[in-house]
Amino acid sequence: MDQFILNLLVVGATFALYIGIAIWARAGSTAEFYAASQGIHPVTNGMATAADWMSAASFISMAGLIAFVGYDNSTYLMGWTGGYVLLALLLAPYLRKFGRFTVPEFIGDRFYSLPARLVAVLALIVASVTYVIGQMTGVGVAFSNLLEVPSHIGILIGAAVVFFYAVLGGMKGITYTQVAQYVVLITAYTIPAVFVSLAMTGNPIPPLGLFSEHTASGQPLLERLDDVVTDLGFREYTMNHDSMLNMTLFTLSLMIGTAGLPHVIIRFFTVPKVADARWSAGWALVFIALLYLVAPAVGAMTRLNIIDTIYPEGTDNPPVQFEERPDWMRTWEVTGLVNWDDLNEDGRVQFYNDDSDDFAAEAEERGWEGNELTVNNDILVLASPQIGGLPGWVIALAAAGGIAAALSTAAGLLLAISGTISNDVVKGWLAPNISERGELLTARIAMALAIVLATYLGLNPPGFAAETVALAFGLAAASLFPALMMGIFSPKINDKGATTGMLVGLLFTVAYIFTYKGIFFIPGTNFLPDTSEYWVFGIATVSVGAVGAMLNFATAFIISSMTEEPPEEIQELVESIRVPRGSGGAQDH
Template identity: 55%
Template sequence: MSQEMWTYIFVAGTFAIYIGIAIWARAASTDDFYVAGHDVHPVVNGMATAADWMSAASFLSMAGLIAFMGYGGSVYLMGWTGGYVLLALLLAPFLREFGKFTVPDFVGDRYYSTTARMIAVICALFVSFTYIAGQMKGVGVAFSGFLGVEFNTGIYVGMGIVFVYAVLGGMKGITYTQVAQYCVLIFAYTVPAIFISLIITGNPIPQLGFISDVKGEDVSMLAKLNQVVTDLGFKEYTSTDKSMFDMFAITGALMFGTAGLPHVIIRFFTVSSAGAARVSAGWALVFIALLYTTAPAVAGFARLNFIDTVNESTYVESLDNYDTEAAAIVAAGGKPIPKWFKDWEKTGLLAVEDKNGDGRIQYRAGADNEVTKLDRDIFVLANPSIANLPGWVIGLVVAGGLAAALSTAAGLLMVISSSISHDLCRRTLFKDMDDKTELRVARFAAAGAVVAAGFMGIYSAKLAFVAQVVAFAFGLAAASLFPVIFLGIFWKRMNREGAIASMLTGLVPTFLYIWHFKIGAGKAAGAADWFLGVSPEGIGFVFMFVSLAVGIAVSLATKAPPQDIQDLVEDIRVPGTRRSHGIADSGMAPVADHR
């Protein structure tokens, strides 16, 4: 059976499962739509959380970035892993005890202010739309590679699929769909890694193959990769040109941004209690570790195989006549450019130019590099083809990449939907709205968000790789949402004035800094022009401390929160003293708005 047929079987089969689950678990109430009825088993929720967490940035982009950035790309691995631990241990149980299933809802009640709630809605939308732009770019990469179409067309197809199961099923449908997507994506990620590890090192465990000797050679895989890249003029794979402070800032932004991500926090409200949320967080960490410990090996293998198959290869002009042209090149003693390269070239994500006219492709550092476009987000999907693995493995990886991108996109759509329908409409503008109307508004909001996210994904492809776009979202969350959540839980003196000042201080300068250096006048600037030498990916970590300081200073300079709010903060740190079920408080009276 051909590779194309295997790909269609895996993709069509998995999509049928996702849509079937969405229909089976169709949300019938706002409770189902927002928090899946609070009755998801902790292990099941842990798996769904892992799928929600391991987005296109984790599945598609992280290994690609590490492959070409080497040690410098490890900030994404360290930051996201550490960030999840921080969220699971430091914040999630207390937020679950508080009982509010959206971040703006927590901010509005904790800081007894409609204004604070509205600013939190704005922050959540900024973060979510930035994050989902990266996911939709991943969807476009996966679909364009699968269907052999242009990148933008791939995004349009992905928009249609997300629309069906996110708008129809809500959080209930998304939760069980994400369980299926986790099974697909983790199998798709590890199986080719095992194959390639066996081919290169003879070790079936990728994590060990990464540090093992190359098969038949008395040299480790990493040492050989270092030698190969330095011979081509690149930096050693195990080194980086990033400053230590910038690496620290990016890692910090990713870590603390995780603790402020609305689409991850909302997952802890689909279980029945704060205790179940802790168990769920532990299981999610186990499921996440399976992929994250494999990623460095996938990255190293991809870089080595890419250089081996592309460098000094002879360009084949026609994909339709590929076999004939390739056979003639081999007969003449040459090495034809691999077919996988020609396949991806159609998508516009790869390009070459024979600058010296010798008919061969030189992959080098500097101006004479003839690989003129190389989108690193394609490498996890292309890896099985580069390694010449069986067609069914290639089809499986395509299905896994789509599962990763779509699972997180759906979770983010729920945040956007709930922010508009619940926090903005029902809790602020139309307080007499009934459940049926709110559910209808939520679905319309999700549908509109799908369309907006698709077009943002098309635009974001011009700016950066998926993981870098996602890193901007983490920076925004670290600077704007993490300080008010953290201080709101652990410091009862934090008041509404401090919260408002803190969120604005974090959001505005972080967004403007990213805009300036990625879109605006400073787009061509280098590290010398960055504030304190910190890149746009890491600046959220710097402004997070400014935001914390401003929040504390303003709170101390203004009136203390009402006593009932201070008592509430004390209560949520003692498990069992405050029991609620997300949408409606069951054990305490509603918190008053002390405007």
């Protein structure tokens, strides 16, 4: 069968599945729409959380991020998983006990303050909207590169599918589609990885293969990789090159940002009991780890594979003739994600690090006039079935997996946005007397508008789209996580302390990012160049969320100690969320 038809069939079948689930899991009340009536099994919720969390970036980009940098980008692996320990120990069980529907609602009630609630709404919306843009463009990338469907049509199809199940089913519909999407994405990710690992190391389990012997050379795989990359002037794969302070703060920012992201937190409102919220965080991390343990193996093996196919005679001999280039180059040069430019006009593909001063002499001696091959990070995962020579249906599955990863995360973000608009802005502030039916309708309208906005931004991504992930994690880390944690662990923190703390964390983080990236990311409006010698203590903009969080904590403690204690009933509220007993069912209010 033609690959194009096969791709369409597989992706079409997954879409039909999502729509079928949506019709089966319609939401009839606000409790179902916001929190699936707190009736989701902890393992089911763990799986849905894994799909909710693993975005287009995890599925498509992460293996490439590790492959082309090596050890230093282990920060992504630890940062994006370590946050679940914080979530399980510090937030999820208590917020589940609190038993309401949104993150700003907890902040507003605990700090008995509408301004605190609205600051939390602002942080939630900015973090979630910036994040959702990346998901919509990710859907477009998967469609255009794998299905040969123009990117904008792909985005519109994806948005229509999300519209259907998210507006109809709310949290309930989203939960069950996320479970289906998890199965699709993990199958798509692991099958090619197993074959690649088997071919390169003889071990079918990729995380074990990573630390095994490379069959072709008889050397350990990582030692072999270090040898070939340094032969071409690249930095050693397994060694540390970045500043340790920056790596530590970056990892910490990702961890507390992960724990503070509202679309992840609200998933833990859907389980029946407080104990389930604890177990569920463990299951979520198990399902996430299936991908996160495979990704570094895919990264290292594919990097070695790429170099081996460019230098079939070894790195000491001339690289391959362009006319005899490997198949993966032929396929991907069409998309522009692989580029070859014959600088020295010898008809061969020189692939090396032309930024290395140490390697410059050798390059000159070999008659090389610059690196001729650029490989985009993102093709690593999408091309791995082809590099492994796998059958057509596996390639089709990779497309369905990439789309599933993007859609499941988009739906979770859209629910967080629409829930906060109907529950916190409309019911909590503008129209407190709205009826249950009115609130449900508002939630659906807010969801529909959020999808239209996300689609528009996906079709016309602002120039800064790639930069905004740092902003989303930075905001969640610097504003929401500290407020939630202090709300549970420090009964003496009052309204003024929490509100000022959130504002200080938020403004500091935004100001630091804008200083180097430009005001609202507009090029040319930055005050300082975005390079390490200008960063304060060498702290990169992506790592600053952890510093913002510390300022938030410090400000809240100082202001609270200078102003009056929280009222009696708030201290009692804190006492009550600390014990599991009496968690009860969904509270309609």
